[in-house]
Amino acid sequence: MVQWTAEEKQLITGLWGKVNVTECGGEALARLLIVYPWTQRFFASFGNLSSATAILGNPKVQAHGKKVLTSFGDAVKNLDSIKNTFSQLSELHCDKLHVDPENFR
Numbered sequence: 001m002v003q004w005t006a007e008e009k010q011l012i013t014g015l016w017g018k019v020n021v022t023e024c025g026g027e028a029l030a031r032l033l034i035v036y037p038w039t040q041r042f043f044a045s046f047g048n049l050s051s052a053t054a055i056l057g058n059p060k061v062q063a064h065g066k067k068v069l070t071s072f073g074d075a076v077k078n079l080d081s082i083k084n085t086f087s088q089l090s091e092l093h094c095d096k097l098h099v100d101p102e103n104f105r
Contacts, residue, residue: 004079025065030055042099081097 004012033040033055040049046060055061071089078085093099 001078003080009079013076013081016073018075019069019073021069021073022062022066025067025069026062027065029062029065029068033061042097 011041030052033043033049034052043049043061043064046058046064048058049061071086075085076084
């Protein structure tokens with residue numbers, strides 16, 4: 001389990017407070033899908049991912065990116081129990097969606 005110092009917690013929460021989840025989430029997921037196109041296979045239900053323009057303009061990419069960063073925000077709020085915060089998400093991605101855990105390293 002991760003043990004954060006008080007200073008680390010303050011730095012993490014301070015930095016996270018500057019993040020625009022809506023804007024950055026969509027951009028981050030879009031960048032993942034563009035730079036690592038093989039990851040698109042996990043998002044087949046998102047529709048058109050045929051080009052960078054299509055990915056950047058895809059509302060499902062934007063919404064899921066926001067969802068991902070929102071979960072990061074939940075973790076920031078619970079720094080003392082990150083493992084518990086992400087346990088259900090981990091099970092979903094590994095057991096139901098069959099995403100290789102190496103993709104999260």
